[in-house]
Amino acid sequence: MLYQDTVESEILVHKPWFIASVFAVVLAVFLALNLTGTTMGELMRPVIGDPLESGLYGRFAIAFVIAIVFCLNLVMIGFVPLKVQIGIVWLEMLILFLVFVKTLNLNLPFIWKNLPFLITQGIVTTLYVSAISLVFSSLIGIVAAVAKLSSNGFAYGIASFYTSFFRGLPLLMQIYLIYLGLPQLGIVMDAVPSGILALSLCIGAYMTEIFRAGIQSIDRGQWEASRSLGFGFGLTMRRIILPQALPVIIPPMGNSFISMLKDSSLVSVLGVWELTFLARTLGQATFNHMEMLIAVAIIYWILSICLELIQSRIERYYARSKVR
Amino acid sequence: MTVSSVVQLKGGPNGYSNAAAEVARPESSSDRRSSSQGQGPLSDTVIEAKKVSKWYGAFRALTDINLTVRKGERVVICGPSGSGKSTLIRCFNRLEAHQEGEITVNGIRLHSKMRDVAEVRKNVGMVFQHFNLFPHMTVLMNCMAAPMWIKGVPEAEARKLAIKFLERVHIPEQANKYPAQLSGGQQQRVAIARSLCMEPAVMLFDEPTSSLDPEMVAEVLDTMTSLARDGMTMVCVTHEMGFARSVADRVVFMDAGLIVEENKPHDFFTNPQHERTKLFLSQILKH
Numbered sequence: 248m249l250y251q252d253t254v255e256s257e258i259l260v261h262k263p264w265f266i267a268s269v270f271a272v273v274l275a276v277f278l279a280l281n282l283t284g285t286t287m288g289e290l291m292r293p294v295i296g297d298p299l300e301s302g303l304y305g306r307f308a309i310a311f312v313i314a315i316v317f318c319l320n321l322v323m324i325g326f327v328p329l330k331v332q333i334g335i336v337w338l339e340m341l342i343l344f345l346v347f348v349k350t351l352n353l354n355l356p357f358i359w360k361n362l363p364f365l366i367t368q369g370i371v372t373t374l375y376v377s378a379i380s381l382v383f384s385s386l387i388g389i390v391a392a393v394a395k396l397s398s399n400g401f402a403y404g405i406a407s408f409y410t411s412f413f414r415g416l417p418l419l420m421q422i423y424l425i426y427l428g429l430p431q432l433g434i435v436m437d438a439v440p441s442g443i444l445a446l447s448l449c450i451g452a453y454m455t456e457i458f459r460a461g462i463q464s465i466d467r468g469q470w471e472a473s474r475s476l477g478f479g480f481g482l483t484m485r486r487i488i489l490p491q492a493l494p495v496i497i498p499p500m501g502n503s504f505i506s507m508l509k510d511s512s513l514v515s516v517l518g519v520w521e522l523t524f525l526a527r528t529l530g531q532a533t534f535n536h537m538e539m540l541i542a543v544a545i546i547y548w549i550l551s552i553c554l555e556l557i558q559s560r561i562e563r564y565y566a567r568s569k570v571r
Numbered sequence: 572m573t574v575s576s577v578v579q580l581k582g583g584p585n586g587y588s589n590a591a592a593e594v595a596r597p598e599s600s601s602d603r604r605s606s607s608q609g610q611g612p613l614s615d616t617v618i619e620a621k622k623v624s625k626w627y628g629a630f631r632a633l634t635d636i637n638l639t640v641r642k643g644e645r646v647v648i649c650g651p652s653g654s655g656k657s658t659l660i661r662c663f664n665r666l667e668a669h670q671e672g673e674i675t676v677n678g679i680r681l682h683s684k685m686r687d688v689a690e691v692r693k694n695v696g697m698v699f700q701h702f703n704l705f706p707h708m709t710v711l712m713n714c715m716a717a718p719m720w721i722k723g724v725p726e727a728e729a730r731k732l733a734i735k736f737l738e739r740v741h742i743p744e745q746a747n748k749y750p751a752q753l754s755g756g757q758q759q760r761v762a763i764a765r766s767l768c769m770e771p772a773v774m775l776f777d778e779p780t781s782s783l784d785p786e787m788v789a790e791v792l793d794t795m796t797s798l799a800r801d802g803m804t805m806v807c808v809t810h811e812m813g814f815a816r817s818v819a820d821r822v823v824f825m826d827a828g829l830i831v832e833e834n835k836p837h838d839f840f841t842n843p844q845h846e847r848t849k850l851f852l853s854q855i856l857k858h
């Protein structure tokens with residue numbers, strides 16, 4: 248959260264003009280959408296009669312009810328404490344998402360049947376590919392960042408070429424280049440190591456820039472103080488600069504890791520049995536594409552949430568020296 | 572017995588010990604000390620600069636600086652802003668590189684070789700205008716870090732050492748706080764303690780009080796005065812003329828990268844030799 252002012256601000260959602268304008272906007276949007284043919288129309292049948300026959304009156308009634316419910320919801324949320332507000336909003340958004348999924352008329356038994364296999368094979372593969380790449384990309388990132396900040400032309404040249412190349416090429420091309428191109432040089436790798444290598448190199452290039460920015464964000468006085476105490480470069484970096492750079496580095500790092508978790512799906516083109524590959528093969532065979540895609544999407548999301556939670560834990564840990 | 576007439580004769584290897592070792596020093600001895608500057612390195616010379624010049628690009632920041640600091644001596648460097656005071660004392664632990672001339676610290680000649688520089692830095696403490704404490708470590712850890720990581724002092728011993736010097740600067744009770752939780756004056760005293768923990772042969776101060784409120788200035792100056800009284804060799808860049816008058820053995824006045832004048836504090840303030848010095852003193856003492 249931002250550094251909050253101590254003055255009490257008026258609650259926005261309890262201002263009549265605000266609620267009135269929200270009401271008007273919602274009403275207009277849903278008038279334009281025409282929901283008479285949907286579940287919403289069916290729910291309104293007692294009021295508007297046959298939804299499809301009801302015409303403009305039906306549309307207006309539906310939009311009106313939605314706008315009322317929405318605004319009431321806003322006003323009510325304004326009364327509860329912050330934590331509860333967040334909880335309620337999350338719950339409501341989840342319910343909306345589930346409603347959306349439900350409208351797809353999925354074959355749920357098919358999902359339940361395949362879920363154990365998705366978890367034991369797919370998640371495990373995705374997780375270990377991502378986890379190994381995560382470690383490697385961080386190592387590459389630190390080393391390349393230091394090289395990029397060094398006064399050694401050779402190191403700088405290699406590091407900057409590396410970041411330029413691997414940030415510039417689509418990840419899919421990198422995966423193909425490594426899996427199909429390296430064997431031309433006599434280096435033959437299995438699909439999984441190839442995928443890990445491609446992911447590590449690609450995310451490592453982003454990590455490099457993140458670490459470089461983090462290291463540069465530290466005041467020069469910290470270098471001077473460590474030097475004046477006699478610390479060498481390695482010691483200064485490890486004990487003084489990196490620990491202070493981490494709070495700056497962690498949010499974008501979390502970003503990269505979450506996107507890497509999902510980018511690991513590209514490894515499926517190599518036939519690695521990770522989530523996306525399984526979703527496609529299982530779904531295709533029985534024409535249950537949507538079922539598998541939604542199931543896997545939700546699994547990716549849950550995994551990302553885990554990463555987000557870990558990130559916020561680490562952020563809180565590093566915030567401790569900032570307390571007054 | 573004034574503070575400036577006190578010097579330590581039998582210091583420990585660290586250059587400071589208890590007050591019992593203090594002995595009044597005749598004024599003439601300080602004359603001899605300042606006038607012998609420029610001769611070959613004697614055994615008790617801590618810092619010796621010979622014809623030191625430094626350029627930032629085409630800009631000449633230091634011009635033929637000659638300065639000798641002996642063991643137990645307190646030298647105050649003053650001068651207008653941009654005159655090269657910071658640059659000079661940062662050359663003494665090679666935070667800046669000089670291009671011409673020779674700087675010898677503790678018998679080691681400074682050049683770009685890391686080994687010698689590291690050895691010098693171990694023996695030279697530095698206190699900065701903006702404290703530069705390590706914000707992610709507690710006060711205690713700030714003080715323990717260098718002895719543990721550089722000298723390999725065991726943790727328990729480093730802790731004892733740190734507490735000893737935090738007591739020395741009168742803030743042992745803040746040991747477990749983070750720097751951001753302390754006032755400016757307290758932070759600067761921690762910074763002094765942090766340097767002292769390495770038991771340096773000489774302490775360099777670069778305007779240690781310029782970013783502090785008046786009452787905090789006093790507490791930091793008190794700490795520095797008591798250090799001086801214990802015989803610590805000190806080189807201070809400061810605009811605190813009261814401190815210079817009472818503590819310094821010598822005042823060095825710089826302008827435009829040159830040492831314009833160098834004298835005992837009494838003579839420096841009452842009888843400045845150069846026009847530039849007179850102008851500076853009239854400006855700084857006006858208020």
Ligand SMILES: Nc1ncnc2c1ncn2[C@@H]1O[C@H](COP(=O)(O)OP(=O)(O)OP(=O)(O)O)[C@@H](O)[C@H]1O
Nearest residue numbers: 627630632650651652653654655656657658659778
């Ligand atoms: N990194 C640098 N690059 C270029 N010029 C510099 C650099 N550092 C200092 N200078 C110049 O060198 C001169 C001396 O600077 P220095 O910081 O030593 O002055 P100072 O006497 O400490 O002044 P102040 O009292 O303001 O701290 C100044 O003119 C300054 O502009």
Ligand SMILES: [Mg+2]
Nearest residue numbers: 656657658778
């Ligand atoms: Mg300065």
